[in-house]
Amino acid sequence: MSVDQDIVPVAQPVLGPEEEAGVLEVLRSGYLSLGPRVPAFEEAFASRVGATCASAVSSGTAGLHLALRAVGVKDGDEVVTSPFSFVASANVALFERARPVFADIDPVTLTLDPDAAAAAITDRTTAILPVHIFGWPAELDALRRHGLPIVEDACEALGAQHPDGTPVGGTGDPAVFAFYANKQITTGEGGLVTMGDPEMKVRIDSERNQGRAPNMDWLDHDRLGFNYRLSDIACAIGLAQLGRLDDLLAGRARVAARYREALAGIDDLTLPCEDHGGRRRGWFVFVVQLPRRVDRDETIRALRDVGIQSKPYLPAIHLMSFYRERFGHREGEFPVCEDVAARSIALPFFPRMTDGQVERVATSLRAILEG
Ligand SMILES: *Cc1c(COP(=O)(O)O)cnc(C)c1O
Numbered sequence: 001m002s003v004d005q006d007i008v009p010v011a012q013p014v015l016g017p018e019e020e021a022g023v024l025e026v027l028r029s030g031y032l033s034l035g036p037r038v039p040a041f042e043e044a045f046a047s048r049v050g051a052t053c054a055s056a057v058s059s060g061t062a063g064l065h066l067a068l069r070a071v072g073v074k075d076g077d078e079v080v081t082s083p084f085s086f087v088a089s090a091n092v093a094l095f096e097r098a099r100p101v102f103a104d105i106d107p108v109t110l111t112l113d114p115d116a117a118a119a120a121i122t123d124r125t126t127a128i129l130p131v132h133i134f135g136w137p138a139e140l141d142a143l144r145r146h147g148l149p150i151v152e153d154a155c156e157a158l159g160a161q162h163p164d165g166t167p168v169g170g171t172g173d174p175a176v177f178a179f180y181a182n183k184q185i186t187t188g189e190g191g192l193v194t195m196g197d198p199e200m201k202v203r204i205d206s207e208r209n210q211g212r213a214p215n216m217d218w219l220d221h222d223r224l225g226f227n228y229r230l231s232d233i234a235c236a237i238g239l240a241q242l243g244r245l246d247d248l249l250a251g252r253a254r255v256a257a258r259y260r261e262a263l264a265g266i267d268d269l270t271l272p273c274e275d276h277g278g279r280r281r282g283w284f285v286f287v288v289q290l291p292r293r294v295d296r297d298e299t300i301r302a303l304r305d306v307g308i309q310s311k312p313y314l315p316a317i318h319l320m321s322f323y324r325e326r327f328g329h330r331e332g333e334f335p336v337c338e339d340v341a342a343r344s345i346a347l348p349f350f351p352r353m354t355d356g357q358v359e360r361v362a363t364s365l366r367a368i369l370e371g
Pocket residue numbers: 058059060061062085086088089131133153155156178179180190191
């Protein structure tokens with residue numbers, strides 16, 4: 001890397017005086033957890049996506065776990081889901097001794113293929129867990145036809161929109177968001193479940209807090225629970241982030257549009273699909289599929305050599321060693337997912353990325369692929 005060039009990171013959060021002031025206020029109030037910022041953040045988030053209610057939790061993973069429990073997934077059940085996702089969306093079924101049953105993805109949208117999902121359903125299936133991968137809203141209408149509960153992994157999809165104009169998170173089915181530092185909004189670590197059923201919120205609120213009912217003191221608990229709480233410090237950051245959400249989403253959309261122009265015309269390079277069918281992507285990452293002739297890991301190294309971070313994104317879950325060993329998965333089971341997973345890299349992508357940085361990434365990638 002030449003000394004005069006800064007490293008272009010793969011992700012970078014936007015944090016400012018509003019987040020700092022929010023955190024300071026919490027510190028000075030003395031209410032660091034189970035204080036007023038939690039319901040304030042939940043209500044602001046729910047209203048943003050048009051959901052009846054929301055429960056803030058300690059991570060996206062925790063939210064997916066509690067949402068699966070809330071729709072009744074239990075020991076011995078099967079949950080149909082996508083192998084092209086972050087590993088957490090499959091792991092959560094295992095937390096309940098249920099089995100994640102994978103179905104292949106659509107080659108264009110990279111979300112669960114509804115026909116493949118239909119073929120994977122058995123009489124043990126008790127839920128479908130579609131993933132709005134890379135912020136692209138999955139085909140919920142087709143998946144709903146089976147009459148099974150749906151839990152949406154919306155961890156990458158804040159700002160996305162379904163064909164009927166409903167924001168992702170506002171359908172009434174439990175939908176789970178995540179606030180790790182690379183997501184559309186961050187609280188450091190954190191997550192949140194939106195839902196249409198207030199009874200479900202009562203259950204999730206209790207299970208995130210050791211199984212305590214709202215009217216009980218800490219000496220008694222009426223069900224099994226976890227410590228999946230989100231602190232008031234985190235919720236204060238979340239409130240400030242929500243206040244700048246429009247800016248953050250507009251920034252990501254701008255960077256995506258710049259990438260599209262700057263990467264146009266590279267032979268066999270597949271860019272993220274454009275909005276179609278009434279669906280709108282909530283931009284989260286800019287993932288390209290490299291031409292089949294190119295070595296993906298070499299490309300990542302070559303980019304790193306010129307100061308540009310990128311990463312393989314995402315590896316197929318069924319081919320991870322834990323899943324191979326536990327379930328005997330092997331290559332060839334989900335050919336679309338495997339092909340896409342082997343060729344995909346996430347390029348640097350964040351709201352304040354400059355046009356110059358996008359140019360630099362695009363020019364470098366073009367030179368590596370065409371050179
Ligand atoms: C980020 C993410 C999660 C989990 O989020 P954590 O907050 O890290 O637990 C789950 N699914 C997908 C698709 C994600 O991108």
